[in-house]
Amino acid sequence: MTFPPLREELRGLEPYGAPQLDVPVQLNVNENPYPPSDAVVADVATAVAEATRTLNRYPDREFVELRTALAGYLGHGVTPEQVWAANGSNEVMLQLLQAFGGPGRSALSFAPTYSMYPEYARDSNTAWVQGKREDDFGLDLDRARAVVLEQRPSVVLLPSPNNPTGTALPPEAVTVLCEAVGDEGIVVVDEAYGEFRREGTPSALELLPRHRNLVVSRTMSKAFALAGARLGYLAADPAICDAIRVVRLPYHLSAVTQAVALAALRHAPELLGRVDQLRQERDLTVSWLREQGLQVADSDANFCLFGTYPDRHAVWRGLLDRGVLIREVGPDGWLRVSIGTAPEMAAFKQALAETMAATRAETMAGTEEGQP
Incomplete structure (x- = not known):
């Protein structure tokens, strides 16, 4: 037996991380x-100072105040009983797989998609x-409907906008797949980048009253500029929220996390005030990349996927050598760049043009050397 006695399917794997x-x-x-x-x-x-005065006690296990505030932010008639939260949308997704996946069950998504999804499935034996x-x-x-009917998954994961492509789903896609799944499973529309949608692109929140098997997840890491706080949440039928309670760890949201999230929600208009600016910078970046003769996926997120390159790693390395770090992710030949400030995007464009x-x-030099 090799030490440590790790699960066999985990041996040799590298932990996720950019x-x-x-x-x-x-x-x-x-x-x-x-x-x-x-x-x-x-x-x-x-808020954290006030929470610190109570750290000798466990936090509110049901985080009622936070769920109420999140419901108010989401609107669309969402009630506190329909809201659940955890330490980042990653934990929200893992809890969903723990509750609705497991041995003998399957989870389905459509590639290219978020690279953590298969890891949630693996970790929950789904x-x-x-x-x-x-x-x-x-x-x-x-x-897509045919795949769902053939595979009968317990969980369908639909990021919208999709990561790493930025592609948003039309409402009819959500309806078609919710109806195909039926009561045998749930459909999770992951709107981690939902606040960055282009004007006229609806949220799946509008469909919650029609589909009791629909879950819409969000995060405060992106539009709220609160990545360091680790707060993700979802809206769903109260029965789904009750089911998640069975697998959640006791007191999983600390008093400090709840206090930080509540404070951020009090400032939601200000924190979201930069979203329009980032949308504009995204659209300018997409246009510029296309002007360079590159393919760029239409994006409703705060990033864009572009390419294609015979050797994308060489391009990624060239940017890094010039002080710009982007992500080598997605289909072969493609790269993803997050949308930063105007000066950061100017630096990215210059570095990419130089690379x-x-x-x-x-x-050209290699071609000339190869000529007789």
């Missing part, structure tokens, strides 16, 4: 580049089934 490198421009993990204001910092500090997206990274609804020029020069 590179954490100290470079001037970090555009690789889809963070909001704008830190909280002094007013938000002061309110959070006061079989992983992967369908395919179309060339434009959308879904052919007839094919592409250097690559072209090397290619």
